Amino acid sequence: MxxxxxxxxxxxxxxxxxxxxxxxxxxxxxxxxxxxxxxxxxxxxxxxxxxxxxxxxxxxxxxKEGFLARIVRESCSYARLLFNSKKLHNKTILQFWNSKSSSTRRFLLLRISELLGYCISKRYSWILKFEKWYDSAVLAxxxxxxxxxxxxxxxxxxxxxxxxxxxxxxxxxxxxxxxxxxxxxxxxxxxxxxxxxxxxxxxxxxxxxxxxxxxxxxxxxxxxxxxxxxxxxPQFEFYFKDNFQLKKEDFFKIYNLNPNKNTVCFSANDASSPYEAKYLEDLCQEISKIEEEVRPQILFRRCPVDLSNRFDAVINKYPDLLFPINPDWRIASAEQNTFTEIYPSFLDIGLLVNTVLHSDVVVNLGSTMVHDFAVYNKPCLYLNYDPVENSSFKVKDVFDFQHFRSMQNLNAVGWINSKEEFQDKIQRAINNPENTGDYRMQWLQKIVKHPxxxxxxxxxxxxxxxxxxx
The missing domain is CATH 3.40.50.2000 (Glycogen Phosphorylase B;)
Incomplete structure (x- = not known):
C-alpha cells in the first residue's frame, strides 16, 4: 500500500x-x-x-487563490467563529479572527469578509453552501x-x-x-x-x-x-524513550546549571502574548529575593517560533539566576520568517525532554507545557494577573478560551495571582508537588488518549x- x-x-x-x-x-x-x-x-x-x-x-x-475565492474562504472562517462563539457561549473565540491589515488590499479583504461572514453566519446552511462554493473554486x-x-x-x-x-x-x-x-x-x-x-x-x-x-x-x-x-x-511519546534522557548532572553541565539546586522552568508563549518578558522579569525579581542557599534557578525556554529579542534585557540582567536553553528550531531563509521556513531539529526533542525531566515546576501563561510536565507528574503554575495596568491584553480572556473549559472542576494547576505570590507558590510546588494541581494527571487523561x-x-x-x- x-x-x-x-x-x-x-x-x-x-x-x-x-x-x-x-x-x-x-x-x-x-x-x-x-x-x-x-x-x-x-x-x-x-x-x-x-x-x-x-x-x-x-x-x-x-x-494562489483568486481574490473572490480568498474572500469566500475568509468569510466562511469569520462566519464559523461567530457561529462557534454562539454555539459554545464563548465570546473569546472571536479573538482568533486575525483582523490585522498590513496593506490596503488586505484591509479591504478583511472588511468585506467580515461583512459577508456576518451575513452568512445567520444560518448554518449558508455557511455550508459558501464552503461548497469554495471547494468548487479550488477544484477548478x-x-x-x-x-x-x-x-x-x-x-x-x-x-x-x-x-x-x-x-x-x-x-x-x-x-x-x-x-x-x-x-x-x-x-x-x-x-x-x-x-x-x-x-x-x-x-x-x-x-x-x-x-x-x-x-x-x-x-x-x-x-x-x-x-x-x-x-x-504522538508528541508525548518521546518522554517515554530512554535514548532522549540525559543524566541531570550531564544536562545541567552543558547549560551551566547547578544540579544541586531546584529548578523552575519558565516556558514562554509566542508574540501573541505581549507581556511574556515582563512576566519573566517579575519572576526573576521575586526569586532573587530568596536566600541564596535555597534559591531555585530558572531555566528559560522560549516559544520555538518566537525569534524576537524581547527577552534579552532580562537575560542579561540576571546571568546567575536565569539560564536560557533555546529550542533548536532553525530558519532556512532569513528573508522568509514563516512557518514553511522554520522547522525543529531532531535534537530539540532531547532538549525538551530533559528540560521537563530535570525541572521541578513549570511557570507559564496557559501553555500546553502543562501537559508535558504532567507526563512526569510534575506541577504547573499558571500566571493569572495582568502585569501592565490598563492594557487591552487581559489574562482573564486567555483562561476563558474554550480549551481551558476542559479543566472545569479539576484542580489541575496552581495559580499565581500576583507578582508577590511567586516565592510562596513556587516553594510550595517544589517542596510539596502533590499539593499543587493534584488533578493534573486526570486533566491530561481528559485531553489526550492514553496510554x-x-x-x-x-x-x-x-x-x-x-x-x-x-
Whole structure:
C-alpha cells in the first residue's frame, strides 16, 4: 500500500515525521511519500533520521487563490467563529479572527469578509453552501489540475494531512476526492477545533480525545461521528524513550546549571502574548529575593517560533539566576520568517525532554507545557494577573478560551495571582508537588488518549483499517 503524508509547514515535522508513526506505517508495508512545503535542510534532517523509510519527497505546488475565492474562504472562517462563539457561549473565540491589515488590499479583504461572514453566519446552511462554493473554486484551479495528474500517476491508497489549517493543501484534497482516493487529517492541537481553521473536508478526522471528538461533531454537524477517530497524538511519546534522557548532572553541565539546586522552568508563549518578558522579569525579581542557599534557578525556554529579542534585557540582567536553553528550531531563509521556513531539529526533542525531566515546576501563561510536565507528574503554575495596568491584553480572556473549559472542576494547576505570590507558590510546588494541581494527571487523561506511548501505533492501525476496508 502507498500513503502520501502532507507536510504543509515545519510545525508538523516533530510530532509526526520524527515520531514512530512513520516506522509503524513502514512496518505495515506502506510505501511512504512526503508531499511537503518545508525547506531543503529540514528534508535532509528527515532523511538522516528515517533513512529509506520515506521513498519519495515531492513539493506541494504554490497555490494562489483568486481574490473572490480568498474572500469566500475568509468569510466562511469569520462566519464559523461567530457561529462557534454562539454555539459554545464563548465570546473569546472571536479573538482568533486575525483582523490585522498590513496593506490596503488586505484591509479591504478583511472588511468585506467580515461583512459577508456576518451575513452568512445567520444560518448554518449558508455557511455550508459558501464552503461548497469554495471547494468548487479550488477544484477548478489550475494547480488542482496539475496535482490531479500527479496523484493519478502515484495512485496512493491514502492521503493524510498533518496540519488541518494549511490552505496550500486544499488542491491536493480536492484532487484526491475527485479521484476517490481515501483521505484524512489530524487535528493538530487540543485548541484547534473552535478556531474555524478546518479548510478542507475529509473522509476521516483524527483527534486527541473523546472531548475533541464531541466538540468537532458539535461544531461541524455535517461530519459523521463515525468518521471522527480518537487516536491521541504522538508528541508525548518521546518522554517515554530512554535514548532522549540525559543524566541531570550531564544536562545541567552543558547549560551551566547547578544540579544541586531546584529548578523552575519558565516556558514562554509566542508574540501573541505581549507581556511574556515582563512576566519573566517579575519572576526573576521575586526569586532573587530568596536566600541564596535555597534559591531555585530558572531555566528559560522560549516559544520555538518566537525569534524576537524581547527577552534579552532580562537575560542579561540576571546571568546567575536565569539560564536560557533555546529550542533548536532553525530558519532556512532569513528573508522568509514563516512557518514553511522554520522547522525543529531532531535534537530539540532531547532538549525538551530533559528540560521537563530535570525541572521541578513549570511557570507559564496557559501553555500546553502543562501537559508535558504532567507526563512526569510534575506541577504547573499558571500566571493569572495582568502585569501592565490598563492594557487591552487581559489574562482573564486567555483562561476563558474554550480549551481551558476542559479543566472545569479539576484542580489541575496552581495559580499565581500576583507578582508577590511567586516565592510562596513556587516553594510550595517544589517542596510539596502533590499539593499543587493534584488533578493534573486526570486533566491530561481528559485531553489526550492514553496510554500516551501507543498513540503512533493507534493512528497507524486506524489508517491501515481504513485502507483495507471496502
Amino acid at each position: 502507498k500513503i502520501v503524508l502532507l507536510v504543509p509547514d515545519g510545525v508538523a515535522v516533530r510530532n509526526y515525521i520524527y515520531s514512530d508513526f512513520i516506522k509503524e506505517l513502514h512496518q505495515a508495508n506502506f510505501e511512504v511519500i512526503l508531499y511537503h512545503q518545508i525547506p531543503a535542510p529540514a528534508i535532509l534532517e528527515i532523511q538522516n533520521l528515517q533513512g529509506d523509510i520515506i521513498s519519495d519527497y515531492r513539493i506541494i505546488p504554490n497555490f 484551479n489550475s494547480v488542482t489540475k496539475l496535482v490531479e495528474a500527479e496523484l493519478t500517476k502515484l495512485n496512493p491508497d491514502y492521503i493524510l494531512n498533518l496540519h488541518q489549517r494549511a490552505f496550500n493543501t486544499a488542491p491536493i484534497i480536492a484532487a484526491a476526492k475527485k479521484l476517490n482516493i481515501k483521505n484524512g487529517t489530524v487535528i493538530f492541537s487540543w485548541d484547534n477545533i473552535p478556531k474555524a481553521r478546518l479548510v478542507s473536508r475529509y473522509d476521516s478526522y483524527f483527534v486527541w480525545s473523546d472531548l475533541m471528538k464531541s466538540e468537532l461533531n458539535k461544531l461541524y454537524s455535517e461530519i459523521q461521528i463515525i468518521d471522527i477517530k480518537v487516536v491521541g497524538t 500516551l506511548q501507543n498513540n503512533s501505533s493507534t493512528l497507524a492501525k486506524e489508517i491501515i483499517t481504513l485502507c483495507t476496508s471496502v
